[in-house]
Amino acid sequence: MNSAEACGMQFGIFTVGDVTADPTAGTTPTEAERIQATITIARKAEEVGLDVFATGEHHNPPFVPSSPTTLLGYIAGQTERLLLSTATTLITTNDPVKIAEDFSVLQHVSGGRADVMLGRGNTGPVYPWFGQDIRQAVPLTVEHYGLLRRLWREDVVDWEGKLRSSLQGFTLAPRPLDDVPPFVWHAAIRTPDVAELAAHYGDGFFANHIFWPASHTQSMVELYRRRFAHYGHGTPEQAIVGLGGQVFIRQNSQDAVKEFRPYFDNAPVYGHGPSLEDFTALTPLTVGSPAQVIEKTLGFREYAGDYQRQLFLVDHAGLPLTTVLEQLDILGEEVVPVLRKEFAVGRPAEVPPAPTHQSLLDAHRAGEGPLSHDDHSEAR
């Protein structure tokens, strides 16, 4: 994480884990191939000097990552410095006790290279598969997360809520590594109340960013920063912000457009909708040369402020593994080094660097930071 610390930002990739036919070849990977490809992609991310790999969590075909910490645990064993995260872990349908356990173990397995991004999940049918009800999504989010925080912070937890059976004298095992809980990001595509939740606890806020015009992301990030300060966690500029992004890069921008267009036109989420040109103009999607990707990405700062984490989506819509690996080469060699350098320029000293286990541990030992702060108010 040395390179990340230099500019205070982390760069990485996030995957949805979709199994999608390659529209140019007509071939569809098997689930086994997709999972192995995901592991190869994560290892490559570390090799090319990226900081973060994050996986989605989905419980229905055509997606494969239903058990993120299993995948991340294996990747942890295959890598040395890559930070492992999720995009997102479902705080509604996962039991908070299990989330606490899984990520505690992942912290220990990875030597403190794990954090977690929580999301609500908007696939209605998934809820009953885990005994939940999507109509309770917001209360579940708040209650589950409140419990999760206590499990990571208190040795013995007595807890009673409305949506989960109560706990008496429960102790999480293993305790979080060094007694420092994994850093938590809260992710939103468009719901502003997620920003409120993140601000309330002084956690990170990750704007998915990639399906929406910049104005939506701007207003949510502004709200989060304002409320972060309101809740007394620091100035708005000190709030911890992450953004999604989506790129397809070739040395020559026309080549990038030509090669990516069939994947874009048939992509599960936005295919058969707006044109590639419209989508590029309105959203963070950049299809072009390394210079174009750099320019557009640096522009995010203009409406989101100086931020901490940038994740790119590079492996969806049926793109073949070899192509994805080429994308990572270009990101690692030509794009991210420039972004690190340029984002460092003019970055105010008060803007905190992206949180890591080490930075949280240092803060913990110094008796500051979220830990002591929350223990005081929540152990009541």
Add this chain to the structure above:
Amino acid sequence: MDQSDAANTVKLTVIAGGLREPSSTRLLADRLVTAVAAELERLGDHAETAVVELRPLGHPIMDAMLTGFTRDELESAFASVADADGVIAVTPAFNASFSGLFKSFFDVLPEHTLSDMPVLIGATGGTERHSLVLEHALRPMLTYLHAIVSPRAVYAATSDFGLESGSALAERIVAAAADFSRLLHACGPRARRDVIDEDLASMQELLGGTEQGS
């Protein structure tokens, strides 16, 4: 409600679902607006009108439906509807219902935009045999959206634009406009509902159950 002597400005937004230029649907919408503005003047109010034509929004509406994101021009249309004190919605009758484009606009319009919104509905069609499209399609949809639908709706068939029955259409327009204007006048200025603030308030309430830091 403002009881001052100065005329109250009533913001009317017309949603016109006609597909052709010139459009008989737009023609009916314009006549309804003119009649409503005249009625409002009589009641001491002043109408300020904006028009949302759906035809140029066809592609953005479909993009919003397929991908969830709204382009600026569609966002402005949503804002124009949300900021109105009253809406006049007119569609051509297609296959015993409103046009697909007209329905699609309401399908992507943010939830709650039309809550408590006074709405006057109108429709056009080739023959008068389709007139109940207003009662069987438009009114239930708008009721579902919690709009306050004015009791008298106006249907115009091609023959209504002819000479013989033209005066009958004019009478129906005036009568509907009078009803709608009284409704608008009684409802007064409408506060735009801020769903984001409502969501945040409910989240703050939920979080209020847990003590915050500091």
